[in-house]
Amino acid sequence: MPIRAQQPDVSVVTLTIDGQDLSARADETIIEVCRENKIPIPSLCWMDGLSVVGACRLCVVEVDGGPRLQAACATRVREGMSVQTNTDKLQRYRRTLVELLFAERNHVCAVCVSNGHCELQWLAQTCGVDHVRMPYRNTGYNVDSSHEMFRIDHNRCVLCTRCVRVCDEIEGAHTWDVMGRGSGCQVVTDLAKPWGESDSCTSCGKCVQVCPTGALVKQGTSVGEMVKDQQFLSILARRRSSR
């Protein structure tokens, strides 16, 4: 007999986002309400269908005029809540965050297989990053091309951990994980074995499709040819939750 899914909290709350009066289910997060109402709010680590980690902080918003910024992906709505998603302060913070991502690793869009189809590139455009104000670290990271079908270029990884979560939560393989700290932090396959030697990888390619940048790509693609299809994720997640 299939396991019954937990019933959602259907109580309704009312709140204001950017001066717009809205109603939402009490178990929703601010980012979900924004997406439903087409209120643009940038995000990177958040993805519909995966668990929330609140790591990238790009979706920070101002709540009830308070000084502490809150991640929209990790904050549930409340009755009477007032949210600002696009103040000068938020724009400044988001732009700085995106610049730091560019400065940390080596994102050379012009020669990247994801050029033109990259979420980081799109974020840079929407956040007004016309240049990076801090010095680049220029540290070389390795490229693991040992897998028959896929490749990871750590130079282009933003550590959003989407790959780790989709592999664990949707595919159930848990091939991907994270090792190291600070600038030495990176995603790894099977306790840092080369991907091509991984025993747990099912070669399903979900990690490649959810990766927001050109870090995880298909072999055999040339510049600008890596277009990702993320439609499958919300469909799979919905079907699993309804079982």
Add this chain to the structure above:
Amino acid sequence: MSRTISIEPVTRIEGHARITLQLADTGEVEDAKFHLTQFRGFEKFCEGRPYREMPALTARTCGICPVSHLLASNKACDDLLAVTIPPTAEKLRRIMNLAQLLQSHALSFFHLSSPDLLLGWDSDPKDRNIFGVMRADPQLAKNGIRLRQVGQTIIEILGGKKIHPTWVVPGGVNEALTVDKRDAMLAMLPEALTIAKDTYAFFKTLVPKFRDEARHFGTMQTMFLSLVSPEGALEHYDGFLRLKDADGRIVEDKVPPQDYPRIIGEAVEDFSYMKFPYYKPLGYPGGIYRVGPLARLNNADTCGTPFADVALAEFRTLQEDAGPIASSFHYHYARLVEIIFAIESMQRLLKDPAILDPRVRARARGNKSEGLGVSEAPRGTLMHHYKIDDAGLITWADLIIATGHNNLAMNRSIKEVADAYVDGTDVKEGMLNRVEAVIRCYDPCLSCASHAFGQMPMVIDIQRSDGKVLRQITRD
């Protein structure tokens, strides 16, 4: 007391360079050197990257001729895949290469060199640029800009953008040609051909005025290297290497590009970041040779298109002696012949019904550990040579750039021109402009992303051997 004259930066070339002239006590030129003052390091930082990134990576060496690197690099990748690309893909690549030849030659002739030819070597440097040409002969300037536009637009129609298109990929191209695009390209070419023929006819009237320059602008005895088709015709995309000596004897013929390490070596000098390729059997620096339009026309038996063949026949009469045309001044002439050839060839390729074939890409993965791609860039023979590991990552790369082949010849040429024109006791700006102009004959592409142009400031230091500046001439 010996002195040094330094011309820095050299203007109206692509990139950054310096020329130094070492003068003897008597004012005669003792030595002349052409220095490449910038360092790029592409061969090193490409190591560790996936080979499929190489076309886009190496194309960044140049903003003027990215298509040349794109093609040579993709040919090296085709070699790594061990595939023969579909015939239509090859034709499409050829069209893009010819469009690039057209726009690059137009840039060299009209924008960079015509100010010297039209306004004179000794004219005011403030006017000696494309804007001066616009004032003196507006139609000529317009024609130059239009020709370049046609070339760039064809590249854009095929590749999606004018500079650094990514349409050419290992195994072919990533999108077939449509009827609309073909027709749009064909519609531009008759006007371009008319402009090219008119400019050629005009330049023929100028040639007799520059007899003296033709005698002194790099007439040294060198060999000529280029690709030729299997039948010996003018070739820019594929074929075999041919090397002709100064007397017109074919020294090497039907050399498969893969055999280039047998005939070409690279030397290094401490005064320049540019390497000095030479013909190995004759050693360094005796194995001096030239590449580019002059070499290609000297080496080719025929062009293979009607108007270009007439122009080639006229080109061969530029010199009374038998044998290859020796003067580097005639690079300009050769460039105009090649412009005509490029337009005629594009028309021929686009009118071929097979050009619309949807099969334009061979798919494979790295099947060899070493790949070589050779094509003719506007400035000469371009070689990309890669080695990859089992995972397809680059372990070694060697790029022999067209301008590099001409390095020895450019150094000899400035010495020759300086000997003929520079009087160390009374240095005039026009004298130094001739020294720069001989470099412009080769149309060197030095950095190539930046484009030195027109009224760049130039400082000429006349120094004593201990480095003390005796006199400084400044051009704003």
